[in-house]
Amino acid sequence: MLFKTHIVFSLAVYFLLSYFIEMPWYVLIFVLLATAFVDIDIKNSRAGNRWYLRPFQIFTKHRGMLHSLFIGLLLSLVIASISQWAGVGFFVGYISHLFLDCLTRSGVALFWPFSWKIKGFVKSGGIMEQVVFVLLLLGDIFVVGKWFFYYLV
Secondary structure, three states, rough: HHHHHHHHHHHHHHHHHHHHHHOOHHHHHHHHHHHHHHHHHHHOOOOOHHHHHHHHHOOOOOOHHHHHHHHHHHHHHHHHHOHHHHHHHHHHHHHHHHHHHHHHHOOOOOOOOOOOEEEOOOOOOOHHHHHHHHHHHHHHHHHHHHHHEEEEE
């Protein structure tokens, strides 16, 4: 999936969770950071197109170890050792990224180092993804607009 789809989906997941669970505002920052972080293993991604990540990208492959539940949980636990809510936010963002990538034709090896992949039917950047993006964006705008009018009007 494309960066923009990951972002709007993670926002939607955060909004849904925050409806049921009262969380500090900074959890959203960690949700979005984790969503972007997962793709640092590929140089033409929004998060991975930094020169200083090239050495790391040489030793990893896209949708490899960073696209696994194990690494997501491990990184989230490290962050949670500093702040539990930050760790929760990071895990939510990480999992939302993995979920969307599982829907794509390329799939994801969630249980890395085992190579078994979970694959879907959506083509990255295809029409189905664009439809999902627009629907999620409209939902996010609706929620933000509703909060805006509730708190400011």
